[in-house]
Amino acid sequence: MKTARLKAGQLLDACRARSDRVAGAMTFDTILVVGCGLIGSSIARAVKLFGQAKQLYVSDHSENVCSVVQSLGIADGVAEGSAHLYAAQADLVILCVPPARMGDVAARLIPSMKAGAILSDVGSVKGDVVKQITPHLRDDIHFIAGHPIAGTEFSGPEAGFADLFKDRWCVLTPSDEAVNKTALNALTQFWEGLGSQVAIMTPQRHDIVLATTSHVPHLIAYTLVGTAVDMETVTQNEVVKFSAGGFRDFTRIAASDPVMWRDVFLANRVATLEVVDRFIEDLTALKRAIRWDDGEQLLEHFAKTRDIRRRIIDAGQDSAEANFGRDE
Amino acid sequence: MKTARLKAGQLLDACRARSDRVAGAMTFDTILVVGCGLIGSSIARAVKLFGQAKQLYVSDHSENVCSVVQSLGIADGVAEGSAHLYAAQADLVILCVPPARMGDVAARLIPSMKAGAILSDVGSVKGDVVKQITPHLRDDIHFIAGHPIAGTEFSGPEAGFADLFKDRWCVLTPSDEAVNKTALNALTQFWEGLGSQVAIMTPQRHDIVLATTSHVPHLIAYTLVGTAVDMETVTQNEVVKFSAGGFRDFTRIAASDPVMWRDVFLANRVATLEVVDRFIEDLTALKRAIRWDDGEQLLEHFAKTRDIRRRIIDAGQDSAEANFGRDE
Numbered sequence: 001m002k003t004a005r006l007k008a009g010q011l012l013d014a015c016r017a018r019s020d021r022v023a024g025a026m027t028f029d030t031i032l033v034v035g036c037g038l039i040g041s042s043i044a045r046a047v048k049l050f051g052q053a054k055q056l057y058v059s060d061h062s063e064n065v066c067s068v069v070q071s072l073g074i075a076d077g078v079a080e081g082s083a084h085l086y087a088a089q090a091d092l093v094i095l096c097v098p099p100a101r102m103g104d105v106a107a108r109l110i111p112s113m114k115a116g117a118i119l120s121d122v123g124s125v126k127g128d129v130v131k132q133i134t135p136h137l138r139d140d141i142h143f144i145a146g147h148p149i150a151g152t153e154f155s156g157p158e159a160g161f162a163d164l165f166k167d168r169w170c171v172l173t174p175s176d177e178a179v180n181k182t183a184l185n186a187l188t189q190f191w192e193g194l195g196s197q198v199a200i201m202t203p204q205r206h207d208i209v210l211a212t213t214s215h216v217p218h219l220i221a222y223t224l225v226g227t228a229v230d231m232e233t234v235t236q237n238e239v240v241k242f243s244a245g246g247f248r249d250f251t252r253i254a255a256s257d258p259v260m261w262r263d264v265f266l267a268n269r270v271a272t273l274e275v276v277d278r279f280i281e282d283l284t285a286l287k288r289a290i291r292w293d294d295g296e297q298l299l300e301h302f303a304k305t306r307d308i309r310r311r312i313i314d315a316g317q318d319s320a321e322a323n324f325g326r327d328e
Numbered sequence: 329m330k331t332a333r334l335k336a337g338q339l340l341d342a343c344r345a346r347s348d349r350v351a352g353a354m355t356f357d358t359i360l361v362v363g364c365g366l367i368g369s370s371i372a373r374a375v376k377l378f379g380q381a382k383q384l385y386v387s388d389h390s391e392n393v394c395s396v397v398q399s400l401g402i403a404d405g406v407a408e409g410s411a412h413l414y415a416a417q418a419d420l421v422i423l424c425v426p427p428a429r430m431g432d433v434a435a436r437l438i439p440s441m442k443a444g445a446i447l448s449d450v451g452s453v454k455g456d457v458v459k460q461i462t463p464h465l466r467d468d469i470h471f472i473a474g475h476p477i478a479g480t481e482f483s484g485p486e487a488g489f490a491d492l493f494k495d496r497w498c499v500l501t502p503s504d505e506a507v508n509k510t511a512l513n514a515l516t517q518f519w520e521g522l523g524s525q526v527a528i529m530t531p532q533r534h535d536i537v538l539a540t541t542s543h544v545p546h547l548i549a550y551t552l553v554g555t556a557v558d559m560e561t562v563t564q565n566e567v568v569k570f571s572a573g574g575f576r577d578f579t580r581i582a583a584s585d586p587v588m589w590r591d592v593f594l595a596n597r598v599a600t601l602e603v604v605d606r607f608i609e610d611l612t613a614l615k616r617a618i619r620w621d622d623g624e625q626l627l628e629h630f631a632k633t634r635d636i637r638r639r640i641i642d643a644g645q646d647s648a649e650a651n652f653g654r655d656e
Contacts, residue, residue: 124573149573152650153637159650169569199569209566212556214573220552221574223611225633228540231606238537240639241497241527245452245477245542246549248646249577255637258630265618265626276615278559280608283551287604290593298593302586305553309481309583311568318576322480322487 027190030055032083032090034105036069037257038151039122040096041160044074046194049162057090059083068157084112092190094146095121100263103132115140118183122148124210124260126173126203128267134175142183145203146172147210148196153255166195167316171210173203211271216279218261219272221253355518358383360411360418362433364397365585366479367450368424369488372402374522377490385418387411396485412440420518422474423449428591431460443468446511450476452538452588454501454531456595462503470511473531474500475538476524481583494523495644499538501531539599544607546589547600549581 031053033040040058047056058075059082060066066080079086087093087109097105102123113119119141123129126145137143150168152159170191174184188198201209228239228247243251265272289297313320359381361368368386375384386403387410388394394408407414415421415437425433430451441447447469451457454473465471478496480487498519502512516526529537556567556575567575593600617625641648 149570151573154650168572171570209562209570210573212559212562213567213570213575217552217574217578219614220548220611222630222633223614224545224548224607225636226629227603227607227610229632229636230610231540231603234537234540236636236639239541239636240643240645242477242499242537242541243640243645244496245479245538246545246581247541248640249581250545251633251637251640252646252651253574253577254630254633258627258634261630262623262626266621266623269618269621272618273615275555275559276611279552279555280611282555282558283548283604283608286547286551287601290597290600293594293597295590295594298590299586301554302550302582302589304557305550305579305582306586308553308557308564308567309579311564312571312576312579315568317568317571318580322482323580 026051026053027186027193028053028091030057030090030092032057032059032086032093033075034059034083034093034095034109035097036060036065036075036157037096038155038157038159039148039164040094041069041072041074041157042150042162042164043094043096043122043160043194044069045160045162046165048074050193050195052190052193053092055089057083057086059086065157072157074157074160082108084109087112088114090114090117092118092120092187095119095123098260098263099123099125099129099267102129103136106133107136110136110138110141113138113141117141118187119143120146120172120187122146123267124214124264125267126171126206130173130175130203142180144172144174144179144184144187146170146187146191147206148191149210149214150196151256153252155257155260163195165191168196169199170196171199171201171206173201173206175203207268208271208274211268211275215264215268215272216275218253218256219265219276220279221250222261224250225254354379354381355514355521356381356419358385358418359420359422360385360387360414361403362387362411362421362423362437363425364388364393364403364485365424366483366485366487367476367492368422369397369400369402369485370478370490370492371422371424371450371488371522372397373488373490374493376402378521378523380518380521381420383417385411385414387414393485400485402485402488410436412437415440416442418442418445420446420448420515423447423451426588426591427451427453427457427595430457431464434461435464438464438466438469441466441469445469446515447471448474448500448515450474451595452542452592453595454499454534458501458503458531470508472500472502472507472512472515474498474515474519475534476519477538477542478524479584481580483585483588491523493519496524497527498522498524499527499529499534501529501534503531535596536599536602539596539603543592543596543600544603546581546584547593547604548607549578550589552578553582 033044036058047053055076057077058069059079063080066078069078130145148165148170150164191198312318361372364386375381383404385405386397387407391408394406397406458473476493476498478492519526640646
């Protein structure tokens with residue numbers, strides 16, 4: 001095989017060339033981003049920066065968000081509220097509103113969409129979103145739900161940036177085998193053009209995997225920060241002062257958008273509760289080991305968690321620098 | 329009051345001048361650092377860089393650690409095993425061994441220490457360490473336990489760096505009112521010279537505060553990473569791929585030294601179990617809210633945790649950059 005004979009440097013160049021080509025390819029003429037918070041505005045910026053569409057339109061129900069988007073200059077057109085005219089032109093309509101609002105927004109826009117267009121979304125929960133949107137679908141548009149696994153603790157259009165999706169995974173969850181392959185390929189290329197890797201799975205699998213890697217970690221962080229704030233024997237001032245011992249990492253996660261996360265937990269109830277129950281069982285076992293002075297059991301448990309960190313760093317999903325490479 | 333009339337810029341200059349003076353002052357002629365892992369080697373580097381002693385000696389029971397320290401050139405002398413000769417010269421002996429070994433190490437070195445010298449430590453638990461060391465104390469040396477709230481997920485002498493303590497808190501826990509004020513001032517100045525702020529409290533208060541801000545966060549991170557790794561319905565490969573959704577932050581904390589943390593949990597058993605129980609209660613309440621679709625309660629809980637994040641950033645205890653300012 002010819003590629004196998006390339007040296008490391010050549011291989012890297014070859015990869016770069018491929019990546020440039022993908023980034024340079026334009027998958028859609030016209031895109032409408034509905035809802036312009038952290039994710040929506042990052043998509044808008046990335047689409048412009050990586051040349052992924054000729055026209056990029058944005059709509060949002062908030063007047064304030066619309067005027068921020070306008071002043072940021074990240075869209076070719078901005079509509080407050082319904083965006084029927086933009087929806088009628090778009091080859092891709094991508095819903096970036098909170099999970100709980102997906103059904104309503106889809107119901108309003110689908111009648112305006114042009115035949116053959118693709119409808120997608122970025123919701124953190126897939127089973128519930130698919131259930132909300134499905135009753136409103138038309139036979140002549142292609143619905144493929146999606147979820148870019150990327151984000152920060154900040155919200156709003158100012159918080160977005162074009163590189164948010166770079167080297168992150170985006171999960172697409174086509175609902176059944178009947179999905180149009182050309183549409184799925186186009187959407188895959190679109191996300192690859194924004195720098196992501198694409199994984200395809202069922203909505204149900206997505207929801208249990210994400211409950212484990214994202215939803216329950218957030219629930220636990222919110223809980224722990226609340227517990228610390230409520231401890232009568234420890235002042236809030238002390239919690240702030242001594243947070244560098246580990247607590248501050250939890251406060252970052254627990255600073256994420258509360259409304260969005262409430263919706264996520266309620267929409268992904270079954271999987272979230274399943275993982276939380278497993279977690280409480282495991283924590284209870286470690287509690288018991290501490291109470292009974294069982295150092296062996298603690299050590300055995302702690303040692304096995306180190307390997308997974310190494311694999312996450314090797315997979316390019318986190319920085320290997322100490323304390324995430326914080327300045328201070 | 330004269331200071332109050334200074335303008336912001338002048339005040340800053342005044343502060344800087346004070347900080348330079350403190351950093352420049354040499355508190356001790358000779359220091360012995362016992363145990364040269366992440367913390368011990370960071371103290372050694374900081375002492376040299378900030379000119380905090382004329383002579384800085386290191387001892388460690390591991391031959392390998394001693395030869396690494398020698399090749400790093402961060403000490404004026406290195407002793408493998410007992411360090412009676414260095415202990416006899418030192419004005420400050422600072423124990424940086426795992427919490428469980430503090431008593432044994434102190435018992436061996438205290439007889440060699442010179443009259444008037446200070447004995448301190450960096451253990452993450454204070455009640456238990458004080459209990460271990462107290463029976464071996466002499467009337468003519470000053471024992472003041474301490475704990476710098478700083479660290480990374482890495483271990484060993486190579487992982488240390490001089491700025492580890494900069495802008496971090498160091499807690500000193502003098503055991504009773506009879507503590508020698510001159511010794512306490514000297515140790516305070518020493519830590520300030522390394523860039524830290526010093527807080528003074530009882531060992532018991534330290535242990536409950538740190539159980540909240542550090543020990544339980546670590547226990548929870550270890551537990552969650554273990555739960556995820558054990559989930560039969562989710563592959564380890566998926567956990568790695570999709571870790572950017574929140575999970576990766578937990579794996580960093582859960583990558584910390586397992587032996588040290590086992591010792592910490594066992595030594596601070598009472599406070600750890602108290603905080604864990606509170607946490608499980610709170611998590612159970614949120615679980616119930618999710619099960620009963622009580623969005624109000626979830627939102628109320630999540631909203632109150634945001635404020636504490638803001639205060640931690642304002643207090644200089646964390647970076648305000650998105651995702652801790654990670655590169656990717």
